[in-house]
Amino acid sequence: MKRIGRLATLLVLASEEEREKMMEKRKKEGLRICIGKVGTMHAEKIISAVMTAAKREEIWNGESFKEEHALYAAIMESLHGICRGQLIFNEALRTVGLTFSIVRGQMLEAPGDWVAVCLYGTIGPPIKGFEHEVLGLGINHI
Amino acid sequence: MKRIGRLATLLVLASEEEREKMMEKRKKEGLRICIGKVGTMHAEKIISAVMTAAKREEIWNGESFKEEHALYAAIMESLHGICRGQLIFNEALRTVGLTFSIVRGQMLEAPGDWVAVCLYGTIGPPIKGFEHEVLGLGINHI
Amino acid sequence: MKRIGRLATLLVLASEEEREKMMEKRKKEGLRICIGKVGTMHAEKIISAVMTAAKREEIWNGESFKEEHALYAAIMESLHGICRGQLIFNEALRTVGLTFSIVRGQMLEAPGDWVAVCLYGTIGPPIKGFEHEVLGLGINHI
Amino acid sequence: MKRIGRLATLLVLASEEEREKMMEKRKKEGLRICIGKVGTMHAEKIISAVMTAAKREEIWNGESFKEEHALYAAIMESLHGICRGQLIFNEALRTVGLTFSIVRGQMLEAPGDWVAVCLYGTIGPPIKGFEHEVLGLGINHI
Amino acid sequence: MKRIGRLATLLVLASEEEREKMMEKRKKEGLRICIGKVGTMHAEKIISAVMTAAKREEIWNGESFKEEHALYAAIMESLHGICRGQLIFNEALRTVGLTFSIVRGQMLEAPGDWVAVCLYGTIGPPIKGFEHEVLGLGINHI
């Protein structure tokens, strides 16, 4: 049984060193994995950063609208965990600093590929030291 | 620096055995921690299960409305990550099986107590094997 | 200039005695006014209580779908102020005790009739003494 | 170019007779199509009616969680057009009488299968003659 | 029985030629109708395009706030079908190309005027060929 959501979450919570080991091991099992960082006050920057990193790492086929559509929906779902209500940052006077992970492969007992997107970091007003943790996970068939 | 959100998340992702060790160690550092499980098609059952477990474990003072209010808001925020849009289960024909954790204590560099609630498990229609992972994290001052 | 939203709000905040005086005076100015109470864990009970009271007091013509539609939308808007996010009570394990007012008549400088609905009271879990105030105002053309 | 959303919408707006002709012609082109009716005050009844009809007509493979997940998301999207805000019916004191259509096949220029769900009918309080039209369309990759 | 929602929807789905015929016929029956196009990444551009076109075609009286308020709410409702959750475009990294129709007149069996707004077109990321259909319908008393 493969829990890609759990893996994606552990990756964003891990130290750099642990992360490398986990990725190496899991990639050998056939999973496609990608990790990155983004800090912003605009949702579209998060979406764009995740899509672009995932494309470069060949998590999804850049010529397939179906795959783009699948990953996009997973990102939007992960943003619900980050925003907890309204998908706005700047308009709500808050900024985020996030690490993101994307894991693509088999999930639980369902055949075929699925994709998990996890965002983790801090959120708060643009005042130094005023921030708390935040985490979002989205999963979709791809 | 104490990341209670990260700790709450690692707790729900851990095996029973790891969980015991983590809790023991962290409780010694002054954190109040509680873990439980709930499976349901009704949001109020999740809220109730978390509130009750946290009260029994003395995470919050059952006579303080302020503390009840703080924990309640953290649970509602964690439900946004689970529901990703509309806070409904039965009405959306979906059921969840969740492990929850509650961690109360100091957070990052902010003085005073904060509380983190993490929910993790699976969501899907009431059909065996049709489910994927889901995770929500909420944090509030208490 | 007639501020029916301000009037509707003052009415729910007033003491019984003040309320009578205010209503008497304003009805003479041509406004139609109605006040009532409702305590519940279900949104439909609030909607139903307001619609029924307003119909009995002839705030709206019970045979006009246009007027029903106008008042309904104003009630839904006032519920947004009460719920602050998701229009759920029981599912969010919270109960309300509300006073409501409905004022119909001319508004500001706009010709024709408008209707204002104000809800005010307390919200909280079903635990004695655990509650805070809550208020919602909705306005629509009728 | 195949516009499955347009087709799904035209089907729910058509007369019985026109509908038969359209379905016959389009099925020959390789599209899978299914139509049905549902009247209710509960969102889960709509979801269930559409899922069941689509399964019986072999629009989706009843053993594939991926396909169930794809169709479910399309239904949820179509419900946003019906509810226009909060996905509630009974709790908002409103009832719907809907015709639904499901079309599966190729879409626009994107390779692979997509599915469109269209809901059309009337919404209103449970009072005879108090109702207006309502329509929702959802599209997803499958 | 006049179904202005159905008519508004058929108009946006029709070819240019069919559209002319439909409009001509229905205008003779006393309906006020207007059609236009808008492509954008900003919700306010859609609202503005519909309001302006409808004013120019005298669907609503540009000096009446009541009528402006009625049409505005109908447009907002139609946007819920387009956005399916959060009323954002640019912030969600998506762009739309829409045809819109506005129909004003008698509705079903309800006396007095109602207005229907229908939006139909495509939505997707700003990548050529990556888009699917989208449709929204809003109806209000005016």
Place this chain on the structure above:
Amino acid sequence: MKRIGRLATLLVLASEEEREKMMEKRKKEGLRICIGKVGTMHAEKIISAVMTAAKREEIWNGESFKEEHALYAAIMESLHGICRGQLIFNEALRTVGLTFSIVRGQMLEAPGDWVAVCLYGTIGPPIKGFEHEVLGLGINHI
């Protein structure tokens, strides 16, 4: 029994003169109170105006993230009453002119401090005279 929500609401509805008297009297009772105005098409301007005024008047301790977090959440809740659905202004082509009040102190029977934020004014398209009243109230423990 102290109803800080009621007081905050009465303050925004009062005339300048009444307001002065009410503030003077209530401050003597130990409540911290602040009032201001803001006109804008951007939610972040409202949040910023309230936070800044409240900091200057020492309603909250500018060095405490806990207090900033508490007041921020109260403002966001009051915005739900203003926006009634989606927390957007410019994107929904609407502008607001608001008076705001902040009251901090004891609430009802709950020990410890709570904070109430009330916003009241008008909302509408950027057309002179096209506007109706709007009101939002948010309350949180601090």
